[in-house]
Amino acid sequence: MHHVPDFDYQHLAFSPDGDALWAWPAHNTTNAWDRSDTIDLRSGTVRSGRAWDTGIVEHPGGGLVATYNSDQGATLVLFARTDLASGPLRFLRRALIIDVDGYEAPVFSSDGRRFAIRGNAYEETLSVYEFPTLRLMLFTTLGDDEPDRLSSATGEGADVADWSRHNIAFDARPGVLWIGRPDGTLLELNLDEETVTPHPLLGGAPVTALGRLVTGDLVAATATGEVVLVAVAGGPHIPDREAMVEVVRTFVDSTSEVPDDDQDLERHLVLADGERSWDQDDLDSVTEASSADPTWLQVQAAVNKMRADGR
Structure with a gap:
């Protein structure tokens, strides 16, 4: 080239x-x-x-x-x-x-x-x-102990350091997201129905990557070097x-x-x-933010307050 x-x-x-x-x-x-x-x-x-x-x-x-x-x-x-x-x-x-x-x-x-x-x-x-x-x-x-259904499903027995950053994929159904766990389980998250279904498919090998094929089925890679095709229920979705x-x-x-x-x-x-x-006017005028707000908003509010106070 x-x-x-x-x-x-x-x-x-x-x-x-x-x-x-x-x-x-x-x-x-x-x-x-x-x-x-x-x-x-x-x-x-x-x-x-x-x-x-x-x-x-x-x-x-x-x-x-x-x-x-x-x-x-x-x-x-x-x-x-x-x-x-x-x-x-x-x-x-x-x-x-x-x-x-x-x-x-x-x-x-x-x-x-x-x-x-x-x-x-x-x-x-x-x-x-x-x-x-x-x-x-x-x-x-992922791996948190919060008592909601997804956090419980992702948190049990999973070391946060072991999570792959390439472990999510939507299947052909628009509202279904899959998450690969460090213990080899695939979580089927239905966003519309707000349900999480675990599928222990990979024999305990950590999921290192997850992707969707054009058919809507999944392909998963594991830490043991395996590449696994996973058929998704429901048939093809056009x-x-x-x-x-x-x-x-x-x-x-x-x-x-x-x-x-x-x-x-x-x-x-x-x-x-x-x-x-x-918009920019909103960002220039905000002066209050709590510890629960995102970092960027806390910083923006602090800077604006200092300017307003003449510091």
């Missing part, structure tokens, strides 16, 4: 049409960590764009991708259209903000109406959000392609692109936190 710059990129992703390679950080700029490269694989042309990290995941409906802009205090889940010509990512103003950093790339459900996120740098968290609303449906810590496209259209129509000519990305974003949205 002689068109790709000779540079130690940290993260790479192909554009959905295969014509471009997105790469971060940028290879030829003084603020490399704040920019990214888009490499045209036909011509070798390299164009500069906004920073992203971890991975770029296409929505099942096409025309939209999700990625991160991570910082120790907070991670932005950013969305960009891809139904235009391949080029640098052009982020949309609607975004999701999640606490701290160190997350794995989002995993979309088969119908694109939900996505799950595993993280973070400090805890083994699992979050599920609705799309396009960005409403938080589920938040739990997704409604037009409905998935409409989900993307609804999201895109509800927002607009961040201007290219302003390097201050966050100033233009409307940030959802799973419960409410924050």
